Amino acid sequence: MHIVYPVVVSALLFSIGVYGVLARRNAILVLMSVELMLNAVNLNLVAFDVWLRDRLHGGQVLTLFVIVIAAAEVGLGLAIVLAVFRNRKTIDVDRLRDLSEDLTEADPEEVRP
Numbered sequence: 001m002h003i004v005y006p007v008v009v010s011a012l013l014f015s016i017g018v019y020g021v022l023a024r025r026n027a028i029l030v031l032m033s034v035e036l037m038l039n040a041v042n043l044n045l046v047a048f049d050v051w052l053r054d055r056l057h058g059g060q061v062l063t064l065f066v067i068v069i070a071a072a073e074v075g076l077g078l079a080i081v082l083a084v085f086r087n088r089k090t091i092d093v094d095r096l097r098d099l100s101e102d103l104t105e106a107d108p109e110e111v112r113p
Contacts, residue, residue: 001051003048006043010043013037013039014040017033017037019033020032020033020036021033025092035074045059
């Protein structure tokens, strides 16, 4: 097996993931694009591990760690998206740039200097 084929596929997957992170407005699609980028890295790690014939299989072990971290990232990311959706009623990334709520609609007694 040539090393070029998995590297090209990995580069394409990573490029699609970068485009998804930069172009998408939906937070869930951004998380999916990050996962696509992590899977491209995993493909590279396994391909180079097989190509170099590593006796300790370091690339495959590192791939397992990346998969575990990606699973934790998905769980935490979806929890954050759900919490934001409950408070703001949207998951549009462009509308979530402000960290504070709009104080003009709030009750004057609630606004503290």
